[in-house]
Amino acid sequence: MDTIYVVGHKNPDTDSICSAIAYAGLKEKIGISAKAASSGEINDETRFVLGRFGFAPPDRIGDASGKKLVLVDHNEAQQSPDNADKAQIIEVIDHHKIDFKCSVPVYFRNEPVGCTATIIADMYEDAGVKITGGIAGLLLSAILSDTVVFKSQTTTEKDRAASKRLAKIAGIKNTEEFGIEVKTAKASLAGKSAEALIFMDYKDFTFNGKKVGIGQIEVVGMEEVNSRKAELIAGIASVMKKNGNDAVLLMATDIIAEGTDLLATGNIKPLEKAFGKKISNDSVYLPKVMSRKKDVVPLLEKAF
Numbered sequence: 602m603d604t605i606y607v608v609g610h611k612n613p614d615t616d617s618i619c620s621a622i623a624y625a626g627l628k629e630k631i632g633i634s635a636k637a638a639s640s641g642e643i644n645d646e647t648r649f650v651l652g653r654f655g656f657a658p659p660d661r662i663g664d665a666s667g668k669k670l671v672l673v674d675h676n677e678a679q680q681s682p683d684n685a686d687k688a689q690i691i692e693v694i695d696h697h698k699i700d701f702k703c704s705v706p707v708y709f710r711n712e713p714v715g716c717t718a719t720i721i722a723d724m725y726e727d728a729g730v731k732i733t734g735g736i737a738g739l740l741l742s743a744i745l746s747d748t749v750v751f752k753s754q755t756t757t758e759k760d761r762a763a764s765k766r767l768a769k770i771a772g773i774k775n776t777e778e779f780g781i782e783v784k785t786a787k788a789s790l791a792g793k794s795a796e797a798l799i800f801m802d803y804k805d806f807t808f809n810g811k812k813v814g815i816g817q818i819e820v821v822g823m824e825e826v827n828s829r830k831a832e833l834i835a836g837i838a839s840v841m842k843k844n845g846n847d848a849v850l851l852m853a854t855d856i857i858a859e860g861t862d863l864l865a866t867g868n869i870k871p872l873e874k875a876f877g878k879k880i881s882n883d884s885v886y887l888p889k890v891m892s893r894k895k896d897v898v899p900l901l902e903k904a905f
C-alpha cells in the first residue's frame with residue numbers, strides 16, 4: 602500500500618503542521634499507512650509547540666509528483682507543495698474559502714471554523730479513536746494559534762468547545778495563558794531579516810488577475826515594527842520586484858491591542874479603496890483587524 606502524505610500549505614503555520622501530524626496519526630490508527638509532511642520551513646511558534654509536546658518536525662515533502670496526498674489547511678493549488686498537480690489528491694480537510702478543482706471525486710471536508718485542527722478533533726471522535734495527550738496538545742495549540750487565542754473573528758463555538766476538550770486531555774490548566782505563550786514564541790522580530798518576516802506567514806492570492814501577496818506577523822506592541830519600518834517597506838518592494846507581484850502587503854497584527862498595522866508600497870489605490878482609509882507613510886492602522894482570511898482578503902477581492 603502506498604503511503605499517504607498529509608501536508609499543509611507552503612510557509613506552514615502551526616495549524617498546517619499540527620493538523621498534518623494529527624491526521625496522519627488518525628489514519629495510522631485505522632490501519633492506513635500515512636505520514637505527515639511539511640511544505641516549507643517550520644516557524645518558531647510551531648517549533649515551540651512541537652518541542653512542548655515531544656514531536657519531531659515532519660520531513661519536507663519536496664517534489665509531490667506521483668505521491669498520494671491529503672491536503673490539510675488549504676485547498677488552493679498555488680499553496681500546495683510543488684507538483685501537487687502531478688500527485689494523486691485523495692482528500693482535502695480545510696477551513697478556507699474554496700478554490701479547488703479536481704477531475705476525479707475526492708473526499709472534501711471544509712467547515713467554516715477557526716482552525717483545521719477543530720475539524721481533525723471531530724474526525725477522531727467520528728472514527729471512535731482516542732486522542733492522546735500529545736496529539737491533543739498539538740491540536741489545541743493549532744486552534745490557539747489560528748484563532749489568536751480566540752480573539753480572531755474566525756473563532757466559532759466549535760473551536761472553543763474543541764479547545765476545552767483538548768486542554769483537558771493535554772493537561773493544560775489555563776488555556777488562555779498557554780495561548781499567549783504559544784503566540785509570543787513567534788512574536789519577537791529580533792534576529793530576522795525583513796524578507797524572513799514578510800515570508801514567515803505569507804500567501805499569494807490572485808484577485809481579478811492581479812497577483813497579491815499578503816504576509817502576516819504577530820507582535821506584542823508596535824515598537825519593533827515602527828523602528829524597522831523603512832527596512833520592512835524596502836523588503837516589500839524587493840519581494841514585489843523579484844516575484845512579479847502586483848502588490849505585497851505585510852500585516853503587523855498586535856495580538857494584545859487587537860489591531861493591524863498594514864504596510865504596503867507601490868500602487869496603493871486599490872488598497873485604499875478596500876479599507877476606505879488613506880495609506881500615509883506606507884502604512885495604515887486598522888483597529889480590530891486580526892484575520893487575513895476574514896478581515897483582509899474579502900475586502901481586497903472586492904476592491905480589485
Ligand SMILES: [Mn+2]
Pocket residue numbers: 616617674696715716717747
Ligand atoms: Mn488554519
